[in-house]
Amino acid sequence: MSDSTRRQVAGRGIPVPGNDIDTDRIIPARFLKTVTNEGLGLHAFEDARKHDPEHPFNQKAYEGAAVLVGGMNFGCGSSREHAPESLKQWGIKAIVAGSFAEIFFGNCTMLGIPCLSISQDDVLWLQRAVGRDPKQAVTVDVERQEVRVGDRVIPARIADGARNQLVSGAWNATGVLLDAGTAIEATAGRLPYVKGF
Amino acid sequence: MASTLLDKVWDVHTVRTLPSGQTQLLIGLHLIHEVTSPQAFQALHELKLPVRMPGRTFATLDHIIPTTAQQRPFADEVAEEMAVHMIRNAQGSGVTLFGLDSGRQGIVHVIGPELGLTQPGMTIACGDSHTATHGAVGAIAFGIGTSQVRDVLATQCLAMAKPKLRQVRVDGALSKGVYAKDVILAIIRTLGVNGGVGYAYEYAGAVVDRMTMEERLTLCNMSIEGGARSGYVNPDQTTFDYLRGRQYAPQGAAFDRAVTWWKGMASDASASYDDVKRLDGNAIPPMVTWGINPGQSVGVGERIPSPESAPEPERPTYREGLAHMGFTAGQSIAGAKIDVVFIGSCTNSRISDLRVAAAVAKGNRVAKGVRAIVVPGSQLVAKEAEAEGLHEVFREAGFEWRNAGCSMCLGMNDDKLKGREMSASTSNRNFIGRQGSPTGRTLLMSPAMAVAAALNGAVTDVREMLK
Numbered sequence: 001m002s003d004s005t006r007r008q009v010a011g012r013g014i015p016v017p018g019n020d021i022d023t024d025r026i027i028p029a030r031f032l033k034t035v036t037n038e039g040l041g042l043h044a045f046e047d048a049r050k051h052d053p054e055h056p057f058n059q060k061a062y063e064g065a066a067v068l069v070g071g072m073n074f075g076c077g078s079s080r081e082h083a084p085e086s087l088k089q090w091g092i093k094a095i096v097a098g099s100f101a102e103i104f105f106g107n108c109t110m111l112g113i114p115c116l117s118i119s120q121d122d123v124l125w126l127q128r129a130v131g132r133d134p135k136q137a138v139t140v141d142v143e144r145q146e147v148r149v150g151d152r153v154i155p156a157r158i159a160d161g162a163r164n165q166l167v168s169g170a171w172n173a174t175g176v177l178l179d180a181g182t183a184i185e186a187t188a189g190r191l192p193y194v195k196g197f
Numbered sequence: 198m199a200s201t202l203l204d205k206v207w208d209v210h211t212v213r214t215l216p217s218g219q220t221q222l223l224i225g226l227h228l229i230h231e232v233t234s235p236q237a238f239q240a241l242h243e244l245k246l247p248v249r250m251p252g253r254t255f256a257t258l259d260h261i262i263p264t265t266a267q268q269r270p271f272a273d274e275v276a277e278e279m280a281v282h283m284i285r286n287a288q289g290s291g292v293t294l295f296g297l298d299s300g301r302q303g304i305v306h307v308i309g310p311e312l313g314l315t316q317p318g319m320t321i322a323c324g325d326s327h328t329a330t331h332g333a334v335g336a337i338a339f340g341i342g343t344s345q346v347r348d349v350l351a352t353q354c355l356a357m358a359k360p361k362l363r364q365v366r367v368d369g370a371l372s373k374g375v376y377a378k379d380v381i382l383a384i385i386r387t388l389g390v391n392g393g394v395g396y397a398y399e400y401a402g403a404v405v406d407r408m409t410m411e412e413r414l415t416l417c418n419m420s421i422e423g424g425a426r427s428g429y430v431n432p433d434q435t436t437f438d439y440l441r442g443r444q445y446a447p448q449g450a451a452f453d454r455a456v457t458w459w460k461g462m463a464s465d466a467s468a469s470y471d472d473v474k475r476l477d478g479n480a481i482p483p484m485v486t487w488g489i490n491p492g493q494s495v496g497v498g499e500r501i502p503s504p505e506s507a508p509e510p511e512r513p514t515y516r517e518g519l520a521h522m523g524f525t526a527g528q529s530i531a532g533a534k535i536d537v538v539f540i541g542s543c544t545n546s547r548i549s550d551l552r553v554a555a556a557v558a559k560g561n562r563v564a565k566g567v568r569a570i571v572v573p574g575s576q577l578v579a580k581e582a583e584a585e586g587l588h589e590v591f592r593e594a595g596f597e598w599r600n601a602g603c604s605m606c607l608g609m610n611d612d613k614l615k616g617r618e619m620s621a622s623t624s625n626r627n628f629i630g631r632q633g634s635p636t637g638r639t640l641l642m643s644p645a646m647a648v649a650a651a652l653n654g655a656v657t658d659v660r661e662m663l664k
Contacts, residue, residue, distance in 0.1 A: 019514050020390055020490050024628040028635070029607045033261060033275045035235035035282045047635035072510065073391035073424070076490070077628055078607075079326040080233065081342035102394055102426045103326055107342035120510055161358045164217035172344075174244065177352040180212050180221055184353055187212045187223045188250065192458050193316055194225065197451040 004169035006114050006142055009094040011066025013130035013138040013149075014056050016045075021070055022077035023104060027086045029078075040082055041089025057090070061134040069126050069138075070097035074115075075104025084108045094140040096147050096156065098123045109162045112171050114142045116156040122147075126154065142166050199465035202318075202431055203362050203397055206337045206462060210320045212354055219356045225319040226336075227254040227349045228305045229292070231261055231283040232609070233324030237346035238286040246351045251291035253353060255314055258283055258296060259304045261609045264572050264599035267297055276610065290350075303575020303601040306330035306543035310414060311577055313443025316455070317432035318462035322349055327543050327625065329420035332429030333413035334436050335462065337397065339426045360426065361395055361471040366402035369478035374660035376553070377412035378545060378623070378643035380404065380476075382484035382494050385423040388474060390492040393425025396471070399464065400430050404478035410439035411549040418544045419625050422491040431463040485530045485656055486627045486641040488518025493627075497646065497658045501528050521629055522638050523617075531656050533640065536618040538569035538651035539632070540596075540644055542606035545623035546574030550644045551582050555590040557648040557662060563595030564654030570597040570612065572604040596651070608633020621650035 031043040049055045056062050068087065074097040075083065084107045087095075094114045108115045118126070129149055130138065139148040140156075142163055147154040158166075165171040188194045200208075212221040229237075234256070241248070248254065261276040271277040287294035295301040295308060302308070306327050309315040317335035321328060324346040331338035345355055365388070367380055385392075398420050400413070408416065413430045420428030430436075437456050440446045447455040482496035493515070495501060503526035504515035519526060524533070540546070540554050551573065563569045571591050573579040579601055582588055588598040605612040606624035613633025614620055620632055620639050627639035640656065649659040 017513075018517065019510065022490070022626075022628045024607075024626070024631050028630050029609050030633070032232050033279065033609060035279060036239070037236055047630050051635065073394070076390060076424070077326065077421075077626060079324060079340040079342055081236075081324075081344060084342075099391060099394060101391070101424065103340050103342060103421070107344065110342060110344035159358060161215075161217045161219035161356070165219075165356070168216070170217065173356040174246075174348050174351050176215060176217075177221055177348055177354045177356060178246075180352075180354065183212050184223065184249070187210065188225075188253075188353065191209060191223075191225060192455070193319060193447075194253075197447045197455040197458065 004112065006112055006166035006171065008139055008141040008143065009066065009114060010137050010139040011093055012064060012134060013067045013069055014062040014065035015069045015127035015130050016056060017071065017127060019072040020076055021074050023075055023080050023083035024077055026083040027080065032080060032082050037085050040086040044086040044090045064091065066091055066093040067138040067140055068092045068095045069123065069130055070095060071123055072098035072120065074100050076101035079103045081107045084111050084113055088113060096126065096140060109165060109171055110173065114140055114158065114166050116140055116145065116147060116158050118147060118154050118156045122154045199467040201362055201399065201464040201468045202335060202429060202462055203337060206318055206320060207359055215356055217356065219358050221354050222320060222357045223354055224322045224349050225253065226314060226321045228309055228321070228323040229254060229256045229346060230259050230305050230325065231279040233343050234286065234346055235279065235282045236343050237350055240347045241350055244351065248290040248292060248350045250353045254292045254350065256283060256287045256292050256294040257302055257305050257308055260603045262602045263610050264602045264604050264612060267600055300576050303578065304543045304546065304603055306418065307546060307574030307578065310334060311575060313440055313446030316440065316446065317436060317459035322355060326421045327418050329426065329428045330414050330418040330543055332417040332427055333410060334440065335429055335432030335459065337427055337429065340421060360397045362399060363393070363396045363472040363474060364399045364401055364470045366473065366475045367404040367478045368402040368475065369404060371404055371478050371481060374483055374645060374663050375481055376643040376645065377408060377415040379481050379484045381416050381419040382486070382491065382641065383476060383481045385419065385492050386494045387476060388423055390422065390490050391424040393420065393423040396425050398425040398428035400428060405430055409549060410435055411547045414547065415544055419491065422625055432459045483643060483646050483659055485646065487522060487524055487530050488515065489521050489627060489629050491625065491627060491641060493518050495530050497531055497656065499530065501526055501530055503527060531658060533656040534619060535567060535621045535650045535654055535656065537614055537620040538567060538647050539605040539620055539622040539624060540647055541572030541574065541604050542624035543574065544625045545644050546572060546578065548578050548581050550623065551587050554644040554648045555587040557645050557659060558594040558596065559590050561594055561652045563651045567651055567654050569595060569651040570599055570605065572599045573601050575601045605632050607631060621647045621656065623647050
């Protein structure tokens with residue numbers, strides 16, 4: 001399906017400074033007390049925003065932003081998919097950071113949110129550039145693995161598997177996994193702990 | 198060619214290579230709970246797909262259940278609704294649920310090994326980042342998000358890239374008063390909270406070889422805190438002795454055949470690794486975190502480091518940690534005042550943890566003004582502890598003895614910090630807000646150290662009490 005492909009994502013940026021931003025910070029556990037994903041976007045960075053009136057998610061200048069720019073080890077901690085889901089509902093369509101925690105990276109990919117890594121120097125440069133001019137477009141090019149702002153082209157990286165999934169639009173894995181058909185049962189049937197020791 | 202446990206487990210569970218280049222990996226054991234599964238069942242319902250292999254998924258209730266009054270319906274209406282969904286989803290799909298009336302309910306990472314569901318050579322997934330715990334028996338186990346829970350329910354498979362493998366060797370021997378919790382905190386401090394990204398960790402060395410299974414569970418539990426999605430210990434006699442006789446373990450002659458297969462799944466002696474790191478077990482002291490991630494820790498005899506002592510990129514997090522905790526660089530961590538003590542969580546709530554804690558608590562009193570709770574990891578752990586009289590030891594010392602659940606590790610029930618309370622906690626995360634109060638503060642440590650903190654109302658070197 002062509003509308004699920006994520007070759008490139010463009011939009012205004014929003015910087016989230018600091019390293020090791022964990023998923024408890026992105027969405028505190030009390031908002032996980034739900035059986036649906038409804039309204040999660042309202043609680044993105046809720047406690048951090050209350051604590052710090054200057055938090056980027058509080059600033060009018062960044063309303064409508066689509067590209068989050070984070071530091072090292074972004075999304076560490078809990079596997080809660082509620083974290084990327086809340087960012088997605090808030091409006092985030094791609095994340096660029098120094099590096100990503102693995103489960104968070106996988107969860108974002110499953111939601112069609114590309115996560116691209118750039119160097120720490122480039123993170124600081126990009127966060128400043130976005131801060132100076134929140135209205136300018138940031139283009140996250142998944143296919144070419146680069147981030148473009150004005151005339152600056154920043155080299156970026158994304159794991160091959162995730163990149164292929166996003167570019168082809170096959171990031172929702174259920175369908176492709178089902179395509180294996182009875183090979184699934186055949187593999188299970190060869191395992192001694194499934195067939196019985 | 199010599200291969201590792203990771204190689205062997207990956208190979209036998211590979212269904213095929215996907216167009217993306219990832220592996221379609223069969224998941225041998227899928228564990229679910231009430232927080233990260235309802236949306237997955239809903240998605241399945243919308244896709245009109247059944248649970249593909251209901252016999253390979255097991256459910257429990259752990260994150261939201263109260264640890265005090267457990268009569269249904271729960272006083273907390275949302276908690277009740279989540280429990281109802283879990284029960285209904287399990288019943289509707291043929292998945293076994295260890296509910297409150299089963300006698301087997303508990304924290305998902307405690308009951309898996311305890312019931313013998315968790316076995317060597319398996320692939321194990323659960324919608325919880327501490328799934329690496331199960332690697333202690335020699336399985337490849339990792340945390341997943343809710344979309345992947347949906348995929349496992351629908352296909353018993355995941356699309357995965359094979360991680361690199363780092364062997365983490367802890368040689369030598371641990372001193373008295375130093376436990377598996379201290380070892381993993383030392384590993385995370387040394388290798389960093391993101392040092393393991395892209396890797397699985399194979400824990401090895403004399404210290405790990407000598408560990409009991411429950412100590413290995415504590416060790417593997419916090420792999421994700423070091424960035425590694427999985428961590429494991431090769432199966433050995435300790436593993437087999439632990440599993441023998443457990444409810445879901447193979448029985449009789451089948452057990453002996455299983456041992457033969459399990460032994461064959463262990464890493465070959467001449468296997469090579471992408472990386473090897475070494476720690477000296479003799480040099481590890483009781484550890485305490487001082488900051489806002491599990492890598493920000495010191496030995497109990499050390500002073501809190503200054504941001505300037507850290508590499509430049511880490512300094513802002515150091516400053517943020519000091520500010521949140523209200524600590525000053527150069528201050529000793531020993532003596533830090535404690536308001537709350539939590540003994541529990543998938544890291545440290547097993548019977549051996551409670552025995553160590555009770556031995557330190559016995560005949561002593563929790564300091565005035567300190568609120569201290571002990572939350573066993575499962576109903577079976579609670580039963581065993583009560584049979585040994587540990588609950589009485591705790592109560593007499595001034596601890597509350599609760600029912601099984603995740604409790605104050607993440608504060609999704611009533612067990613929360615209030616305001617800026619400082620907690621000495623045997624759990625796994627000291628993130629800002631983690632224990633239920635946005636301004637609450639958490640010091641991670643071993644069960645023995647947490648009891649010592651409870652008795653003294655301040656961080657104390659438990660080795661002085663064990664003399």
